[in-house]
Amino acid sequence: xxxxxxxxxxxxxxxxxxxxxxxxxxxxxxxxxxxxxxxxxxxxxxxxxxxxxxxxxxxxxxxxxxxxxxxxxxxxxxxxxxxxxxxxxxxxxxxxxxxxxxxxxxxxxxxxxxxxxxxxxxxxxxxxxxxxxxx
Amino acid sequence: xxxxxxxxxxxxxxxxxxxxxxxxxxxxxxxxxxxxxxxxxxxxxxxxxxxxxxxxxxxxxxxxxxxxxxxxxxxxxxxxxxxxxxxxxxxxxxxxxxxxxxxxxxxxxxxxxxxxxxxxxxxxxxxxxxxxxxxxxxxxxxxxxxxxxxxxxxxxxxxxxxxxxxxxxxxxxxxxxxxxxxxxxxxxxxxxxxxxxxxxxxxxxxxxxxxxxxxxxxxxxxxxxxxxxxxxxxx
Numbered sequence: 001x002x003x004x005x006x007x008x009x010x011x012x013x014x015x016x017x018x019x020x021x022x023x024x025x026x027x028x029x030x031x032x033x034x035x036x037x038x039x040x041x042x043x044x045x046x047x048x049x050x051x052x053x054x055x056x057x058x059x060x061x062x063x064x065x066x067x068x069x070x071x072x073x074x075x076x077x078x079x080x081x082x083x084x085x086x087x088x089x090x091x092x093x094x095x096x097x098x099x100x101x102x103x104x105x106x107x108x109x110x111x112x113x114x115x116x117x118x119x120x121x122x123x124x125x126x127x128x129x130x131x132x133x134x135x
Numbered sequence: 136x137x138x139x140x141x142x143x144x145x146x147x148x149x150x151x152x153x154x155x156x157x158x159x160x161x162x163x164x165x166x167x168x169x170x171x172x173x174x175x176x177x178x179x180x181x182x183x184x185x186x187x188x189x190x191x192x193x194x195x196x197x198x199x200x201x202x203x204x205x206x207x208x209x210x211x212x213x214x215x216x217x218x219x220x221x222x223x224x225x226x227x228x229x230x231x232x233x234x235x236x237x238x239x240x241x242x243x244x245x246x247x248x249x250x251x252x253x254x255x256x257x258x259x260x261x262x263x264x265x266x267x268x269x270x271x272x273x274x275x276x277x278x279x280x281x282x283x284x285x286x287x288x289x290x291x292x293x294x295x296x297x298x299x300x301x302x303x304x305x306x307x308x309x310x311x312x313x314x315x316x317x318x319x320x321x322x323x324x325x326x327x328x329x330x331x332x333x334x335x336x337x338x339x340x341x342x343x344x345x346x347x348x349x350x351x352x353x354x355x356x357x358x359x360x361x362x363x364x365x366x367x368x369x370x
């Protein structure tokens with residue numbers, strides 16, 4: 001796979017991340033329910049004490065991270081590639097923690113969070129690290 | 136010359152390992168910070184009530200003049216941190232400015248979607264409602280809210296909180312907690328929540344007379360609630 005394809009893939013995945021995190025952030029501040037699958041635990045997860053860190057919604061932290069990665073991908077200098085991969089890996093590890101919290105602590109699953117934690121974050125980490133390996 | 140690519144690859148591998156290790160360290164620090172700084176409600180607990188319910192009539196889950204035309208219905212889970220925040224930030228002015236003067240009547244409807252401690256807390260709260268002290272106990276529980284399903288709704292805690300509520304018979308509270316009457320009240324709350332299609336807590340509905348209730352979104356802003364209630368009072 002060419003570097004151009006990896007970069008486009010990373011950009012698309014980042015935009016997906018911005019979409020999910022942006023939606024959850026909007027729902028939080030607009031005091032709106034998130035659309036959830038039948039029997040899903042979106043509200044339970046969103047309203048749990050794990051949904052905020054020092055008063056800042058986790059979704060907002062995710063949105064800020066994705067926005068930063070987007071800027072880094074657009075910049076695309078060597079240091080930007082390194083920073084994007086580092087940030088994506090931090091996101092991956094933190095997503096793993098969030099999956100554990102949902103499954104074993106809160107005992108509820110938010111489909112939006114899981115889509116981010118199990119698809120978007122790992123995909124972005126793989127794509128950015130692959131780009132770093134090739135540079 | 137042959138050694139240069141291999142040396143570059145070695146450096147590249149080392150830098151990848153350094154990136155992964157650095158990211159892991161930062162992530163561990165983030166998780167530790169997240170666990171330490173999460174919004175578990177423990178820090179804002181206060182030993183004294185935030186809301187003054189004294190002298191306001193109560194009947195079951197209803198607070199205020201039952202004849203008031205405008206009714207504010209609150210769906211809440213006693214374990215939900217947002218419900219605690221609503222109670223701390225909005226309920227004092229709601230009670231002082233609208234319920235106490237008899238302009239608005241408030242109704243509490245409990246939900247238990249967070250887990251077992253929600254059920255235990257709601258049983259105690261409805262049992263207090265049988266003695267017309269529901270609102271005092273819900274406020275006290277929010278003030279002492281613990282982490283979800285950590286077993287924080289202990290008999291000891293409830294006994295301590297209930298003892299501070301004037302007019303509440305603590306022994307009767309515990310006797311009523313698992314009664315059929317309280318079970319029926321929980322079931323009624325669940326039926327109402329389903330009928331009103333409640334998806335989140337806290338959810339606020341305004342009902343004017345016998346009209347269909349409508350949902351309002353105020354966040355934790357007492358001013359926004361005042362605006363919504365003033366609109367309703369003007370018909």
